[in-house]
Amino acid sequence: MATPRARTVRRGLTYAALSVAGMAACIPFVWMVFSSFMTRGETLRRVFLPADLQWSNYSSAWSEEDFGLYFENSLIIAGLTVAGTLLFSLTAAYPLARMRFLGRETLFVLILATLMVPETVTMVPNFLTVSWLHRVMPVAWINNWPALTIPFMTNAFSIFLLRQFMRGIPNELWDSARIDGAGHVRFLFQIVLPLCRAPLMTVGMFTFIGSWNALGWPLLVTNTPAWRPIAVGLQKFVTEAGPEVHLQMAGAMIATVPVLALYGLVQKEFTEGISMSGMKG
Amino acid sequence: MDVRRTDGVIAWALMAPALVVLGVFGIFPIFYAFFVSLHRWRIKKADFLGFNHYLRALGNPYDLLGLLIGLGLVWIGTRWFSRRSRLRIASGSVVFLGGAWLALHCLLAMADGGDGRLFNAFKVTLFYSLGTIPLEVVGSLLLATLLFKIATARSFFRVLFFLPYITPMIATAVVFRTIFSPNPSSLANRFWALVGSEPQRWLYDSRSIVALALQGIGVDAYPDWVNTLFPSLSLVCVLLYNIWVYIGYDTVILLAGLSAIPRHYFEAAAIDGANTWQSFRHVTLPLISPTLFFISLVAVIGTFKAFNHIYILRTAGAQDTVDVVSILIFDQIYQFHNAGYASALALILFVTILVLTVLQNRLLGRRVFYGD
Numbered sequence: 001m002a003t004p005r006a007r008t009v010r011r012g013l014t015y016a017a018l019s020v021a022g023m024a025a026c027i028p029f030v031w032m033v034f035s036s037f038m039t040r041g042e043t044l045r046r047v048f049l050p051a052d053l054q055w056s057n058y059s060s061a062w063s064e065e066d067f068g069l070y071f072e073n074s075l076i077i078a079g080l081t082v083a084g085t086l087l088f089s090l091t092a093a094y095p096l097a098r099m100r101f102l103g104r105e106t107l108f109v110l111i112l113a114t115l116m117v118p119e120t121v122t123m124v125p126n127f128l129t130v131s132w133l134h135r136v137m138p139v140a141w142i143n144n145w146p147a148l149t150i151p152f153m154t155n156a157f158s159i160f161l162l163r164q165f166m167r168g169i170p171n172e173l174w175d176s177a178r179i180d181g182a183g184h185v186r187f188l189f190q191i192v193l194p195l196c197r198a199p200l201m202t203v204g205m206f207t208f209i210g211s212w213n214a215l216g217w218p219l220l221v222t223n224t225p226a227w228r229p230i231a232v233g234l235q236k237f238v239t240e241a242g243p244e245v246h247l248q249m250a251g252a253m254i255a256t257v258p259v260l261a262l263y264g265l266v267q268k269e270f271t272e273g274i275s276m277s278g279m280k281g
Numbered sequence: 282m283d284v285r286r287t288d289g290v291i292a293w294a295l296m297a298p299a300l301v302v303l304g305v306f307g308i309f310p311i312f313y314a315f316f317v318s319l320h321r322w323r324i325k326k327a328d329f330l331g332f333n334h335y336l337r338a339l340g341n342p343y344d345l346l347g348l349l350i351g352l353g354l355v356w357i358g359t360r361w362f363s364r365r366s367r368l369r370i371a372s373g374s375v376v377f378l379g380g381a382w383l384a385l386h387c388l389l390a391m392a393d394g395g396d397g398r399l400f401n402a403f404k405v406t407l408f409y410s411l412g413t414i415p416l417e418v419v420g421s422l423l424l425a426t427l428l429f430k431i432a433t434a435r436s437f438f439r440v441l442f443f444l445p446y447i448t449p450m451i452a453t454a455v456v457f458r459t460i461f462s463p464n465p466s467s468l469a470n471r472f473w474a475l476v477g478s479e480p481q482r483w484l485y486d487s488r489s490i491v492a493l494a495l496q497g498i499g500v501d502a503y504p505d506w507v508n509t510l511f512p513s514l515s516l517v518c519v520l521l522y523n524i525w526v527y528i529g530y531d532t533v534i535l536l537a538g539l540s541a542i543p544r545h546y547f548e549a550a551a552i553d554g555a556n557t558w559q560s561f562r563h564v565t566l567p568l569i570s571p572t573l574f575f576i577s578l579v580a581v582i583g584t585f586k587a588f589n590h591i592y593i594l595r596t597a598g599a600q601d602t603v604d605v606v607s608i609l610i611f612d613q614i615y616q617f618h619n620a621g622y623a624s625a626l627a628l629i630l631f632v633t634i635l636v637l638t639v640l641q642n643r644l645l646g647r648r649v650f651y652g653d
Contacts, residue, residue: 018428021424026441029456031468046466058525088298088299091296092295092296092298095292096291099288101289104292111303114303116634116635116638117585118631120588120606120610120625122626123610123623124317125313127622128457128615129305143625153302154303156303159299188295209449212451213451215588216611230451231451232299249456251450252453255451259448271439274533275537276537
C-alpha cells in the first residue's frame with residue numbers, strides 16, 4: 001500500500017498532467033480572444049496582450065462583406081434544421097423502438113447504413129435532385145432555405161440515439177397509458193416526448209453544430225450572398241482577405257458565441273447524451 | 282389482428298417524413314451517383330462513357346485484380362499461419378509475403394497508370410488516420426483514466442477538454458490558420474523562437490517533416506522519396522488540429538465507459554494484490570474495450586469524411602499534401618464542374634470505407650470483450 005506521502009505526490013502529478021492538457025486545450029481560445037481585441041499593428045509585433053481593447057474590430061468584422069447577413073442566415077438555417085430534425089427523428093425513432101411491424105429490424109439496419117455514406121457521394125446527386133425540385137416546386141430551392149435545410153432534417157445518428165433511449169422506457173407506462181385509452185401517437189407526444197429531454201437536447205446540439213459548420217454543400221447551392229451561411233463567410237474571409245488577423249479572430253469569435261451559448265444551456269444533458277452514444281445498447 | 286394492422290399504418294405514417302428525407306437524400310443518391318459516374322457530366326448529362334471514369338481513376342483493371350488477389354493471399358497467409366507446425370510457419374509466411382509483394386506491386390502500377398491525384402489523396406488520408414487515431418485513442422485513454430482518479434474539479438476539466446470539440450470547427454480552423462501561419466508573429470513561430478529555432482512556414486510548407494529535419498541538420502541533397510513517403514509539415518499542422526479537436530470528445534466518452542465499470546471489480550483486483558498497472562491492464566482495458574472500439578470506428582469513418590476544417594486549413598503553399606480524398610472530390614465538383622468523374626471518385630471512396638469498416642469489425646471486433 002502506498003504511503004500517504006506517496007499518495008499526495010501522485011495526486012499532485014495527476015492534477016499537473018491534467019492542467020497541462022487543459023492548457024493545451026485552452027491556448028488557441030486565449031489566442032483567439034486576445035488577438036480579436038488587438039490593433040493590426042499589435043498582431044504583427046510580438047505582443048501577447050492588447051494595450052487597449054479594440055471593440056471596433058467586432059463591428060468591422062460584422063460589416064465586412066455581409067458577415068452580419070451570413071450570421072443571421074446561419075441562425076435561421078440552423079434553427080429550421082434543428083426543429084425539423086427533432087420532430088422527424090422523434091417520430092421515426094418511436095416505431096423503431098416500441099412498435100411492432102413487418103421489416104422493422106431491416107429498416108433500422110438500412111437507416112444505420114446511411115451513416116457510412118460520405119457526404120461527397122451524395123453531394124452531386126443531391127445537387128441534381130435539388131435543382132430538379134427547384135424547377136418543379138412552387139418554392140425556390142437553390143439560393144433559398146429549402147436546399148440548405150430540408151435534406152438535413154433527420155439523420156441516422158439522431159434516430160439511433162433516440163431509439164436507444166426510448167427502448168429503456170418502462171413498459172408499465174405504456175400499459176397504463178393504454179388502459180387510459182391513449183394510442184401510440186398520444187403516448188408518444190404526452191409521455192415519451194417529455195421523458196426524452198436529454199437525448200433530444202443532444203440531438204439538437206449535434207444538429208446545430210453540424211448545420212453551423214456546413215461548408216461544402218452551401219458553397220454548391222448558393223451563388224449569391226442572400227442565403228450564404230457564416231461558414232462560407234469565414235472561409236472567404238481567411239482565403240481572400242489579406243493578413244488581417246485581428247478581424248479574422250473577431251469573426252471567429254462571432255461565429256463561436258452562439259454555439260457556446262447553446263452548449264452552456266444544454267451542457268449537462270449533452271454530456272449525458274453523448275456518453276450514452278458510446279454504449280452498446 | 283385488427284389492432285396490429287392499424288399499428289403498422291401508424292408506424293409507417295410516423296416514420297414517413299424521416300424516411301422520405303433519408304431515402305431521397307441519403308440512399309437514392311448512392312444509385313444516382315453510380316448512374317452519373319457512367320456519363321460525361323459537366324453541367325448536364327452528356328455521352329455515356331461506361332466505366333471509363335473508373336479506368337481513368339484506377340488505371341489498368343488487371344492491376345486492380347492483382348491487388349485484390351494479393352490481399353486475398355495476405356489473408357490466406359494469416360489464416361494458415363500457425364505456431365504449432367514449422368511447415369505452416371514457413372508456408373504461411375511465404376504466402377503472406379508473396380501476397381503483400383503482389384499487392385504493393387499492383388498498387389504502385391495502379392498509381393502509375395491511374396489518376397495520380399487520387400492515389401496521392403489516399404496516401405494523405407492514410408497519413409491522416411495513422412497520425413491521428415492512435416494518438417487520440419491513447420491520449421484520451423490516459424486523460425480519462427487520470428480524470429477518473431480525481432474527485433474534485435472533474436467536471437471542470439471535462440468541460441475544458443470538451444471545448445475544442447464543441448466550438449464550431451469553421452471558427453477554430455480559422456484560429457489554427459493564424460496560429461500556424463508563416464508570419465514571424467504567429468503563435469507557432471513565437472513558440473518555435475522560444476526553443477531557439479528559425480521561423481517555419483507551417484501550413485504553407487509542402488516539404489515533408491523528414492526533409493525539413495534533414496535540411497535543419499544541413500543535408501540539402503536528399504532523394505525524392507523523403508518528400509513522398511512522409512507527411513508534409515502542413516499536414517502535420519492539420520493533424521495537430523484534428524487531435525486537439527477530438528481528444529476531448531474521446532475522453533468524455535471513455536470517462537462515461539469507465540464510470541460504468543462496477544467498483545467491486547477494482548476492489549477485487551486490489552484484494553488479489555494487483556498494482557495500478559495490473560488492474561488497468563486486466564480490469565479496465567478489457568471492460569473499456571467496446572468503448573475503445575466505438576471511438577476508433579468513429580475516428581476511422583471520420584477521417585474519410587473530414588472536409589470542412591481541411592478546406593479552411595489548406596493553403597496554396599501546401600500544394601496537394603493536405604488534400605484528402607473528400608477535398609479532391611469537392612474540387613472536381615466545385616472547381617472543375619466534373620460531376621461524372623467526381624461521382625466515380627466518390628463511389629471508390631465509399632467502397633473503400635465499406636471494406637475498411639468490415640475489416641475493422643472482423644479484426645478488432647473479435648478482440649472486444651462485451652462481458653457475459
